Amino acid sequence: MATYLLTGANRGIGYEYCRQLQARGETVIAVCRTASDELKQFGGQVEEGIDITSDGSVADLRNRLGDTAIDVLINNAGILKRTTLENLDFASIREQFEVNALGALRITHTLLPLLKAGSKIALMTSRMGSIADNTSGSSYGYRMSKVALSMAGKSLAHDLKGRGIAIAILHPGLVQTRMTNFTSGGITPEESVKGLLARIDELTLENSGTFWHANGEVLPW
Numbered sequence: 001m002a003t004y005l006l007t008g009a010n011r012g013i014g015y016e017y018c019r020q021l022q023a024r025g026e027t028v029i030a031v032c033r034t035a036s037d038e039l040k041q042f043g044g045q046v047e048e049g050i051d052i053t054s055d056g057s058v059a060d061l062r063n064r065l066g067d068t069a070i071d072v073l074i075n076n077a078g079i080l081k082r083t084t085l086e087n088l089d090f091a092s093i094r095e096q097f098e099v100n101a102l103g104a105l106r107i108t109h110t111l112l113p114l115l116k117a118g119s120k121i122a123l124m125t126s127r128m129g130s131i132a133d134n135t136s137g138s139s140y141g142y143r144m145s146k147v148a149l150s151m152a153g154k155s156l157a158h159d160l161k162g163r164g165i166a167i168a169i170l171h172p173g174l175v176q177t178r179m180t181n182f183t184s185g186g187i188t189p190e191e192s193v194k195g196l197l198a199r200i201d202e203l204t205l206e207n208s209g210t211f212w213h214a215n216g217e218v219l220p221w
């Protein structure tokens with residue numbers, strides 16, 4: 001049994017992570033700003049009221065955890081606010097950087113003392129953060145923040161290799177969640193998380209820093 005801590009656990013992919021991890025007997029620490037009814041009932045440890053854009057709030061999480069050892073840290077929390085060139089909203093773009101990129105780095109840095117050799121960190125980025133794969137433009141804040149998150153992951157892979165900590169940079173696929181307005185062309189959260197957990201399970205120091213699709217495809221930068 002391993003201990004998994006994940007952010008953005010209240011719904012969608014985050015809640016599905018909680019459900020599948022608990023089903024296979026793992027210890028789950030679910031972190032969120034406001035817990036959904038489903039999360040409150042899932043039976044694991046829920047740390048509510050945590051804002052990953054706040055130094056003080058993340059420090060509070062660290063204090064709550066005490067000396068709890070973390071085997072796998074999953075930075076899942078994220079937001080999507082679509083912006084076009086004709087309708088740029090710089091406040092929205094900054095907010096997406098704060099949550100999607102800086103928030104994940106803040107959590108990772110603050111909780112790093114609870115990780116050890118053999119621990120793993122997963123960053124939930126997006127194929128929309130691939131420069132080579134951008135064939136449609138737009139979505140400036142989301143795309144730019146996910147590029148930044150992927151770069152952070154690559155740097156973390158180098159910086160933490162000596163400590164024996166591996167990094168996965170993960171795209172969940174197009175998933176039927178509130179973020180995508182439950183798109184009919186997407187896969188279910190169950191299918192997505194099944195693939196994501198397979199990638200995390202297969203993560204080693206040798207393949208650390210790789211940008212993967214949930215289905216195992218290595219994605220272009």
